[in-house]
Amino acid sequence: MANAPKNLDVVHLTQALITRPSVTPVDAGAMDTVQQVLESLGFTCTRLKFGEIENLYARRGTSAPNLCFAGHTDVVPSGVRNLWRYDPFGAEIHDGAVIGRGAVDMKGGVAAWIAAVSRHDDLSGSQKGSLSFLITGDEEGVATDGTIRVVEWLKDQGEIIDHCIVGEPSSSAQLGDMIKVGRRGSVNATFTVTGKQGHVAYPQRALNPLPVLVDLLGALKARMLDDGYDQFPPSNLEITTIDTGNTATNIIPQDARARINIRFNPAHTGAQLCAWFDEVAAQFAAKTGAQIEVKSTISGEAFLTEASTFVDLIANVIKDTLGLDTDRSTTGGTSDARFIRALCPVVEFGLVGQTMHQINECVAVADLEALTDTYSALIEAYFSKFGSSS
Known part of the structure; x- marks a missing residue:
C-alpha cells in the first residue's frame, strides 16, 4: 500500500x-x-x-x-x-x-x-x-x-x-x-473475613465470619462519599459479590468474601479510598476478633x-x-x-x-x-x- x-x-x-x-x-x-x-x-x-x-x-x-x-x-x-x-x-x-x-x-x-x-x-x-x-x-x-x-x-x-x-x-x-x-476514577476492593468453622447448633464454639462481613459492608455503604463535584455526579459504592462457598446447611463457614467497586469523582483519590478500606477493616477486626484481609486495586483516578x-x-x-x-x-x-x-x-x-x-x-x-x-x-x-x- x-x-x-x-x-x-x-x-x-x-x-x-x-x-x-x-x-x-x-x-x-x-x-x-x-x-x-x-x-x-x-x-x-x-x-x-x-x-x-x-x-x-x-x-x-x-x-x-x-x-x-x-x-x-x-x-x-x-x-x-x-x-x-x-x-x-x-x-x-x-x-x-x-x-x-x-x-x-x-x-x-x-x-x-x-x-x-x-x-x-x-x-x-x-x-x-x-x-x-x-x-x-x-x-x-x-x-x-x-x-x-x-x-x-x-x-x-x-x-x-x-x-x-x-x-x-x-x-x-x-x-x-x-x-x-x-x-470518574475506579477502585476495587476484596474483603476476606476469616472466623472459625463450627456446628450451627454450637455457635459459642465458632466465630461466624458472615455477620462480621455484613456489618462491615453496611458501614461502608452507610457513608455518604460526597454529594457530587463540579461536572461530576456523586461517587457511588456498589457491592458486586458476596460468597462463602458453603454447601452445607449445618456448618458455620470458616471464611467469607465480598468485593466492592467505587466509581469516584475528583473529591477523592484512589489512595484515600484504599486507606479508608483498611481503616474500617481494622476496626471490625479489633471489635470482633476475626481476621480481615483487604486487597485493593486502583483502576484509574x-x-x-x-x-x-x-x-x-x-x-x-x-x-x-x-x-x-x-x-x-x-x-x-x-x-x-x-x-x-x-x-x-x-x-x-x-x-x-x-x-x-x-x-x-x-x-x-x-x-x-x-x-x-x-x-x-x-x-x-x-x-x-x-x-x-x-
Whole structure:
C-alpha cells in the first residue's frame, strides 16, 4: 500500500478491521492493517509490544503542535455465536449498517480518523504541526500492557503530545450529542473475613465470619462519599459479590468474601479510598476478633479536562458540522484517557455507543461518513487555531 489514495473509504477500512478477530489479548493482524495504511499515508510507525499486547505509535511531521488520536483495535468476545444475525467478524452491511464486533467500540472510530487524515497532506505553508496515533490492543483487557506502557515510553523518548482526541464511542443517542471531558476514577476492593468453622447448633464454639462481613459492608455503604463535584455526579459504592462457598446447611463457614467497586469523582483519590478500606477493616477486626484481609486495586483516578480553547474548538466543530450543541460529559466507565491525561489535555469524541459490547453490534454507514467529515473539519480547525507560523 505504498501509494494510498486520498479520501480513503471509511466503510471499507472499518470492514477490514472488523474481519480481524482481535479479542484481547489476540491481535489477529489488526495492528498490521493499521500500520500498513498509516505508512502509506506518510507516517513513521513504531510497534511497541509489551507482554502479549501489540501497540503502535505513529507520527507524521516533526514540528509542534502534535495532535494525537488515541484508540484501540482489541475487542470484547462476541458472545454466543448463534444469537448474532450475521457473523460477528464478517463485517457485512445490512440495512445501512456495518455489523460486527468492534464496529462502534472502536474500530469504526479508528477508521474514521484515518480516513479523515487521508484528506490532509503533510502540513505545510503558514500552518505547521504534526499528527500522531496511539493505538493499543489492551483497552478491553486489564490494560497493564497497553496505553499506560506506551505513555511511559513516550515520556522516556521525550515525545511531546500537545492535545489528544480519544475515539471512544462517546455519543449517546445521536452522533455528536456528547463528548467526554473527564471520567470518574475506579477502585476495587476484596474483603476476606476469616472466623472459625463450627456446628450451627454450637455457635459459642465458632466465630461466624458472615455477620462480621455484613456489618462491615453496611458501614461502608452507610457513608455518604460526597454529594457530587463540579461536572461530576456523586461517587457511588456498589457491592458486586458476596460468597462463602458453603454447601452445607449445618456448618458455620470458616471464611467469607465480598468485593466492592467505587466509581469516584475528583473529591477523592484512589489512595484515600484504599486507606479508608483498611481503616474500617481494622476496626471490625479489633471489635470482633476475626481476621480481615483487604486487597485493593486502583483502576484509574478521576480527572477533568478543564474548559479551554481546545475543548471549545471541538464543540464548535461539532456544532458547525453536525448542527448539535454537544454535552460536555463525565459519565460512563473508565477509558484509556485516564492514562493519556498525564501527557496533555484529552477529550473523547466518537460514534454512538448504544450497541457496544452487545450482540449484533453495528454502526450506521451514515454515521461513519459523518464522523469522518467531522474529524476532517476538526483537524483543519485545530491547525488553523494552534498551528505554528513558519
